Amino acid sequence: MTMALDREAARALDAADPLRGKRAGFALPDGVIYLNGNSLGAAPLSAAARVGRLVRDEWARDLIGSWNVHDWIGAPQRLGARIARLIGAEADEVAIADSTSVNLYKLLVAACTARPGRKTILSEPGNFPTDLYIAQGVAATLGDRTVRTVEIDRLCDAIDADTAVVLLTHVHYKSGHMLDMAAITAAAHAQGALVLWDLSHSVGALPVDLNGCAADLAVGCGYKYLNGGPGAPAFLYVARRLQAELVSPLTGWMGHDAPFAFGDDYVPATGIARFLCGTPPILAMAALEEGLAQFDDVSFDDILTKSRTLGDHFIAMVEARCAGHDLELISPRDAARRGSHVSFAHPDAYALCQALIARGVVGDFRAPDAIRFGFTPLYTSFEDIWNAVEILERVLDERAWDRSEYRVRAAVT
Structure with a gap:
């Protein structure tokens, strides 16, 4: 069973990541943990x-x-x-x-x-x-x-x-x-x-x-x-x-x-x-x-390994640190049966998703009650997911999602 990471363990995984150099090729705004590349990928710096x-x-x-x-x-x-x-x-x-x-x-x-x-x-x-x-x-x-x-x-x-x-x-x-x-x-x-x-x-x-x-x-x-x-x-x-x-x-x-x-x-x-x-x-x-x-010099064995490992650690951290907050894993626990995103159901998934985005953790909502967190192996780091779960835990503990402005549905969800 995968154990929940601490910050130093996350940093150690990043240091050993054979794909770690790829992140520098993407435009990733400061203060944003982007876990939505499964919906819209980040911009390669070379594209413009x-x-x-x-x-x-x-x-x-x-x-x-x-x-x-x-x-x-x-x-x-x-x-x-x-x-x-x-x-x-x-x-x-x-x-x-x-x-x-x-x-x-x-x-x-x-x-x-x-x-x-x-x-x-x-x-x-x-x-x-x-x-x-x-x-x-x-x-x-x-x-x-x-x-x-x-x-x-x-x-x-x-x-x-x-x-x-x-x-x-x-x-x-x-x-x-x-x-x-x-x-x-x-x-x-x-x-x-x-x-x-x-x-x-x-x-x-x-x-x-x-x-x-x-x-x-x-x-x-x-x-x-x-x-x-x-x-x-x-x-x-x-x-x-x-x-x-x-x-x-x-x-x-x-x-x-x-x-x-x-x-x-x-x-x-x-x-x-x-x-x-x-x-x-x-x-x-x-x-x-x-x-x-961006894929010209990468191994798909490395991509697969990182995708699965990111997902496994994210699930373990969420379940260890956010228990008791009505989050239900709806993605396969077995990494061999899972793609590169992890989804949890929550009764107030849309509002929770908006509260996370307001704090710099960008996932997305899928009706009626799912929050998706996507892990793009080329640029998602293990410290990213550790920080994201820390923010998620805080939002849930403080019920920070329970505000009227977070319940107003945008045109694109």
């Missing part, structure tokens, strides 16, 4: 300079010629290849395109179309809302499909000959529960179904091995652990064996086999390029590329 250079030395100087001179046109595949390393994919299986929601739509429609006669999109209740919303929209658009949700412990048994695609999030956005990607994918394949994985709360915080799990399809966002900036472009993965079979329903010109031939009729590109749609957002991609560069 990179975007500035692009504006000054590429856009302003070379104008439209930059599409060729600076290979703007190749950015979706070039950045996709960098993400491929992080998710256990080949370079030609990943592209940057659109948002996570749009990519979900493209791949869900393509998967359903590739499984004619199968009418069910299978997911779990409580999956990230946009995943379920997009699935419902796909079912309504196709007209003869149904979205079915089954509790995760019964989901593999529910996959049958009517299942076209299984849509799941690898790490649950609220609880942090991490699913067994290999086992679920194998169960789906045994019934002839495809699987679409949402990696938004995994990529950059945990090793992912899509090819090792024989995964079919995946999507993920660029603004959480990848530190690509608010609204950063998302990515999609299509296994090489499926690329010729699947066709995107959004037949935009960037997914055309010859976009600059300007023909009237759509012909899908070969390979991963067929899943592109509109013109790539080059300024946003430049910021994302700086986020991805």
Whole structure:
């Protein structure tokens, strides 16, 4: 059982951390303990300079010629290849395109179309809302499909000959529960179904091995652990064996086999390029590329070890120091079944979260009663989590959260 840390033990862990040098590459405001990189990653210090250079030395100087001179046109595949390393994919299986929601739509429609006669999109209740919303929209658009949700412990048994695609999030956005990607994918394949994985709360915080799990399809966002900036472009993965079979329903010109031939009729590109749609957002991609560069010289064994150790010590400290204050752990206690955030339920979770933010501990609230604390291995320190728990203990002991201003819901929670 993991023991609660004292401050000196936390500092000793930081001194021995092989990732300790990465923190200096991020903008982290003084007086803030940032435990929300699972929602919006911190800004790499190099991002502003990179975007500035692009504006000054590429856009302003070379104008439209930059599409060729600076290979703007190749950015979706070039950045996709960098993400491929992080998710256990080949370079030609990943592209940057659109948002996570749009990519979900493209791949869900393509998967359903590739499984004619199968009418069910299978997911779990409580999956990230946009995943379920997009699935419902796909079912309504196709007209003869149904979205079915089954509790995760019964989901593999529910996959049958009517299942076209299984849509799941690898790490649950609220609880942090991490699913067994290999086992679920194998169960789906045994019934002839495809699987679409949402990696938004995994990529950059945990090793992912899509090819090792024989995964079919995946999507993920660029603004959480990848530190690509608010609204950063998302990515999609299509296994090489499926690329010729699947066709995107959004037949935009960037997914055309010859976009600059300007023909009237759509012909899908070969390979991963067929899943592109509109013109790539080059300024946003430049910021994302700086986020991805932070992983160039790190070991994912080190990232995984630190993620698990941070979570284990945080849970132990909270339960040792904040007992009796109605906090209930809703994340898996077993680090092997947990992503890189830890969530506790509390009857007044929103107000408690606001009280912590006012004191410099930035986590976030997820309805109806959860507070999430995210641990980004590249920049979260063990002393950060020790200090955060000390502040949490004080807020709870003093009932500092029980103030009217902390109960007023902001537009973004």
